[in-house]
Amino acid sequence: MANYPVNVPDRGDVRVELNEMFDLAAKRAAAMAAAFTLFSTEYSRSKGKAPNDLRAMLSYDEPDILALILERGVARGEIDAGRLTPPIAHLLPDLFRHHVLMTWSAPDADLRTAWIDTIFLPLVGAEKACF
Known part of the structure; x- marks a missing residue:
C-alpha cells in the first residue's frame, strides 16, 4: 500500500478527482489482488475473520x-449530500474491488470512467451540476 499511495489533491472538480483516484488505485490493483488472495485464506483460517477484516487491517492507516473527494464535491455544490447514502457512497470502491478480485486486474480507464459518468455522478450529482 505504501508503494502505491492513493492521494488526490483538490483539483476543483469531483469527476477529475475520482478519475485520478481510480488511476492511482489501478496501479496497485494487480499486486493487491494477488497478495489479498494469498493472505486472506491463511488469515481467515487462523484468525476466523472475514476478508473485509483483512482489508481493514491492511489499510488501517490510509486516509479515506x-x-x-466526496466532501469537497459537496462543498463545491457538485454533489448532493442527501444522495450519499452508505451504499451509494461505497459503490465506486465496491465496483473496483469486485472487478480486481474477479479478474486479478484493474478495470481499464474506459470502464472506470463509465462507472463515474454513467452510474455514480448521475446518482449523487446536485441538480445544478452538469455532468
Missing part, C-alpha cells in the same frame, strides 16, 4: 480519499 473517497470520503475527502
Whole structure:
C-alpha cells in the first residue's frame, strides 16, 4: 500500500478527482489482488475473520480519499449530500474491488470512467451540476 499511495489533491472538480483516484488505485490493483488472495485464506483460517477484516487491517492507516473527494464535491455544490447514502457512497470502491478480485486486474480507464459518468455522478450529482 505504501508503494502505491492513493492521494488526490483538490483539483476543483469531483469527476477529475475520482478519475485520478481510480488511476492511482489501478496501479496497485494487480499486486493487491494477488497478495489479498494469498493472505486472506491463511488469515481467515487462523484468525476466523472475514476478508473485509483483512482489508481493514491492511489499510488501517490510509486516509479515506473517497470520503475527502466526496466532501469537497459537496462543498463545491457538485454533489448532493442527501444522495450519499452508505451504499451509494461505497459503490465506486465496491465496483473496483469486485472487478480486481474477479479478474486479478484493474478495470481499464474506459470502464472506470463509465462507472463515474454513467452510474455514480448521475446518482449523487446536485441538480445544478452538469455532468
